[in-house]
Amino acid sequence: MTETSAQRSIVTELANPTRFVGLANALVPWLAGISALLIAVGLWMGFNAPEDYQQGITVRIMYIHVPFAWLAMMVWGVMTISALGTLVWRHPLADVSIRAAAPIGAVFTALALFTGSVWGKPMWGTWWVWDARLTSVFVLLIMYLGLIALTRAFDEPQKAARAAAILVLIGSINLPIIKFSVDWWNTLHQPASVIRLDGPTIHPSLLWPLLISAAGFTCLFFTLHLAAMRTEVWRRRIMAMRKIAARQADHRSKGGKPE
Amino acid sequence: MQLIAESLAAERSGELVFSDISFSLDKGDGLIITGPNGAGKSTLLRVIAGLLPSLGGSLEFESGDSWTGLADACHYLGHKNAMKDALSVRENLTFWQAFYGPPHMTIDDALNYVGLQSTADLPFGYLSTGQRRRISIAKLLINYRPVWLLDEPTAGLDADSEQVVSHLLREHLDDGDIAIVATHLPLGLEGLKELKLELHP
Amino acid sequence: MQLIAESLAAERSGELVFSDISFSLDKGDGLIITGPNGAGKSTLLRVIAGLLPSLGGSLEFESGDSWTGLADACHYLGHKNAMKDALSVRENLTFWQAFYGPPHMTIDDALNYVGLQSTADLPFGYLSTGQRRRISIAKLLINYRPVWLLDEPTAGLDADSEQVVSHLLREHLDDGDIAIVATHLPLGLEGLKELKLELHP
Amino acid sequence: MALFLREIRLGIRAGGGALVGVLFFLAVVAVIPFGVGPDLNLLARIGPAILWIGALLASLLGLDRLFQADRDDGSLDLMIIASHRQMLVLTVFTKCAAHWVISALPLVVATPLLGLFMNVEPLGIAAACLTLLVGTPAITFIGAAGAALAVTLPRGGLLVSVIILPLVIPVLIFGVAATRGAVADPDPFLPPFLILAALSMFFAVIGPVAAAAALKHSSD
Amino acid sequence: MALFLREIRLGIRAGGGALVGVLFFLAVVAVIPFGVGPDLNLLARIGPAILWIGALLASLLGLDRLFQADRDDGSLDLMIIASHRQMLVLTVFTKCAAHWVISALPLVVATPLLGLFMNVEPLGIAAACLTLLVGTPAITFIGAAGAALAVTLPRGGLLVSVIILPLVIPVLIFGVAATRGAVADPDPFLPPFLILAALSMFFAVIGPVAAAAALKHSSD
Numbered sequence A: 001m002t003e004t005s006a007q008r009s010i011v012t013e014l015a016n017p018t019r020f021v022g023l024a025n026a027l028v029p030w031l032a033g034i035s036a037l038l039i040a041v042g043l044w045m046g047f048n049a050p051e052d053y054q055q056g057i058t059v060r061i062m063y064i065h066v067p068f069a070w071l072a073m074m075v076w077g078v079m080t081i082s083a084l085g086t087l088v089w090r091h092p093l094a095d096v097s098i099r100a101a102a103p104i105g106a107v108f109t110a111l112a113l114f115t116g117s118v119w120g121k122p123m124w125g126t127w128w129v130w131d132a133r134l135t136s137v138f139v140l141l142i143m144y145l146g147l148i149a150l151t152r153a154f155d156e157p158q159k160a161a162r163a164a165a166i167l168v169l170i171g172s173i174n175l176p177i178i179k180f181s182v183d184w185w186n187t188l189h190q191p192a193s194v195i196r197l198d199g200p201t202i203h204p205s206l207l208w209p210l211l212i213s214a215a216g217f218t219c220l221f222f223t224l225h226l227a228a229m230r231t232e233v234w235r236r237r238i239m240a241m242r243k244i245a246a247r248q249a250d251h252r253s254k255g256g257k258p259e
Numbered sequence B, C: 001m002q003l004i005a006e007s008l009a010a011e012r013s014g015e016l017v018f019s020d021i022s023f024s025l026d027k028g029d030g031l032i033i034t035g036p037n038g039a040g041k042s043t044l045l046r047v048i049a050g051l052l053p054s055l056g057g058s059l060e061f062e063s064g065d066s067w068t069g070l071a072d073a074c075h076y077l078g079h080k081n082a083m084k085d086a087l088s089v090r091e092n093l094t095f096w097q098a099f100y101g102p103p104h105m106t107i108d109d110a111l112n113y114v115g116l117q118s119t120a121d122l123p124f125g126y127l128s129t130g131q132r133r134r135i136s137i138a139k140l141l142i143n144y145r146p147v148w149l150l151d152e153p154t155a156g157l158d159a160d161s162e163q164v165v166s167h168l169l170r171e172h173l174d175d176g177d178i179a180i181v182a183t184h185l186p187l188g189l190e191g192l193k194e195l196k197l198e199l200h201p
Numbered sequence D, E: 001m002a003l004f005l006r007e008i009r010l011g012i013r014a015g016g017g018a019l020v021g022v023l024f025f026l027a028v029v030a031v032i033p034f035g036v037g038p039d040l041n042l043l044a045r046i047g048p049a050i051l052w053i054g055a056l057l058a059s060l061l062g063l064d065r066l067f068q069a070d071r072d073d074g075s076l077d078l079m080i081i082a083s084h085r086q087m088l089v090l091t092v093f094t095k096c097a098a099h100w101v102i103s104a105l106p107l108v109v110a111t112p113l114l115g116l117f118m119n120v121e122p123l124g125i126a127a128a129c130l131t132l133l134v135g136t137p138a139i140t141f142i143g144a145a146g147a148a149l150a151v152t153l154p155r156g157g158l159l160v161s162v163i164i165l166p167l168v169i170p171v172l173i174f175g176v177a178a179t180r181g182a183v184a185d186p187d188p189f190l191p192p193f194l195i196l197a198a199l200s201m202f203f204a205v206i207g208p209v210a211a212a213a214a215l216k217h218s219s220d
Ligand code: HEM
Pocket: A062, A065, A066, A069, A070, A112, A113, A114, A115, A116, A117, A119, A120, A121, A123, A124, A133, A134, A137, A138, A178, A179, A189, A190, A191, A192, A193, A194, A195, A202
């Protein structure tokens, strides 16, 4: 009797995630296709766009740098929403979402830093300066890594969930700092020219490819995110199954010795 | 006063420890939880105290008085003593007395009850294992709480002190209060309900 | 093998806890130390283990074998379990086995003995109080030591495990080894010497 | 209140916690000159910043164990149980306050002396003291949240610092800005100082709330 | 050896992973420019000092608990009892080595990266790496002696800070001086470096011996 109720509890626990896995299975290939298409189109358009008279060929880095930078911040935003999901609605998938998003966000942030400094070398003559924008992105990277370390430090996902969610929420204070750092401190890095209240100031021939590739990378993120979430759900399920199996094996080996 | 638990269940690190535990305690009822090591006695007490979530079921507490809930109306005595080694016994108890609100008994009287008045000004860290446990038991007395949740209160106590604890429990129950005690050792009390937990397969 | 103590005495923070304790143990002898809380049972064990200085008297140990001294030839099991919560049971035991030199029994066998083979890969911190104690008892088995100094080995154990410990002690003594056990609970063993400590006035 | 007293007593009884911080602070101030060389002018210029950085790092010491001791001896369980009557947020707040008095206040007190070593002018020293006095509570409160997140980790020292450091950066920025504002003429003092005070207030709320939320579910 | 493994495992398991060490230094270094400003020249000059301070901080964060944890769970008693067979000095040494690997080695590994951020020139980076590698063990060993004293004496904490940090500061100073010597021309590199190495050797012997002596009498 107790055995069946054990299984039932696990089943109810995973009922929702099971539906999610089905959904993810259906969505991931489509999303992957769309993101591949968008990225290809965006980058192709980007490479055929006029070169900047000042920056020359290096301006093409923009089509990956800027999407990476946007995504670096957006991913934390997604995690913030998930954190609310964990803390307020206690949705089991919300925690999975944070766990899956953190490494992806860290990679995007690292790529933004990398492409930025590759771009910075010809433009500013140095790989790295401690300007407000750059430093705040660097801090964002540290926050991502700290979050990953925190979630990995707990041996049980349930225990990590709440801690991670709280950290994400507190950390989201940093997002506006990154976004507006260029306006608050005068820096080397250029101020926002696309996402601003009074409309974009960038030339449309550059803007369109940028937007398309940004949309492509955003799709790419959701593809990766869904896939990673699916893996995480599987991982947890396998862990639970392994525990049950271990317990049963253990019983058999005891050979009916009375407890 | 009434404490009704219905089909409680708890898991630890993803494994069900117990399920479908129900009991109901009225004024003056005591419940003894027994079972082998790892059966979930401490876990059950922690669930009742609200330190761990129950996987299902319900726990209802009604008190005639102004207690806002079970957590508010209970003394929880865990395996650990919740005392600081560096502070003296009196300082430790004074702190908990202030923390728990209106006092019920003076610290000296409580220490007297457990027979350790002479240690009042020693640092807690200087006491022997059994003496420490007895100080924790004195802590139950300095503030009044109608519900006691005790996790092996007599572990490490000598025979005399075990008697004292039994006596104390008896008095508590006779006053119409409730106690839930997890223990391996017989307490020498009669008329208590008993809940036997089994090792989960 | 012989262990002879003559008029041992010890003080704690300037106060004499016990004095003039003498006993002599031969091959296969066991000594049970009893007494009320604070009588100095733990203190006496620590003096014997060499963790505390004796105020006077002497402690002599002779072994036929190559043990260089009592400290070298003994297993000391204190109130605390000497295990790390963050490491798994197996990792903990592996460490102590390596630390103590030549192994005597495999870890799996030792765990089997105390009935906890299924917990081998759990972190030690996940175990219940009694399970932890049983792991410490398994630690006595993984390396061979002729002298066991046990401080309340059965505190927190369930009835079955108490049996296991009694049985283990019996075997140990029957092998011609020595054990000194401080305890409040009857161990159910016969033919042991008993030393009753009194509370020092 | 009783908690506050207990914590202070513990801090003093256990001894040393505060002094380690102060001496670490001293080490920071002693070592920097060897890095930058004997340029007194430069030292004076970066002095306030160094004082702030030193204080910031020094206040990380001991923060990771803010709740650990209570967890180990079971006090935390009782505090969580009692959280209806004695709100956990308040309990955390009190612990933070006591921790601040024990370990951050000595840093503030030591600042004038160390400022002298760094050749900072008197006005700058006064400003550094004041900003530290106002700003360090924010560090403690954020630290409490970090410590609560990692309370189940026995050796969370480094991890807690990693979590805290990015969050205290705003405090550092405005602290240094205010201190510099007091010394260098064109820069204003009051605006950053007020922001600093606001940050402290803000974190005095956010920190304990987050810490209490984390602690509430830490028990197992 | 088993002890070494156990300690490393504990440090990693209980502290949140091997990467946390590196991450910690990244965080410390990232904080500095917010304090002193983005002046690369200046950063390059204080860079080595910051690295050393980071090393000290990382060591201090875990050092005070080096023996405390073992004492609290009773392991220390067993180690003391076994000290005939398994010399206590050796045990202490092993624990120190493990602690160094967990808290200081990540710094040595991360130094090149950090040096890049701080705009330290390649020669300077190499020098910093080398001096850190040679000098940080001294911090650990001195700290171990202090931690042992702290376990022994009821108010050890106080004593520790008074005894230990004054010993550590010279190490820091020689370390920074040596690094600077490699870069700045008039200053010599070799003499401070050799002194640093000598200090490390000296404390590698003195530290564990003192710690073992203190521990031996610590049990009660
Ligand atoms: C490691 C160095 C760099 C980092 C961390 C970095 C970071 C960022 C971030 C976070 C954004 C998003 C800003 C927003 O949405 O408001 C961004 C946008 C941008 N970055 Fe960078 N960046 C770096 C280097 C560079 C360099 C060297 C250039 C070229 C001179 C550059 C040009 C741009 C441009 C044009 C945008 C788009 C701004 C807009 O239109 O909103 N970045 N960067």
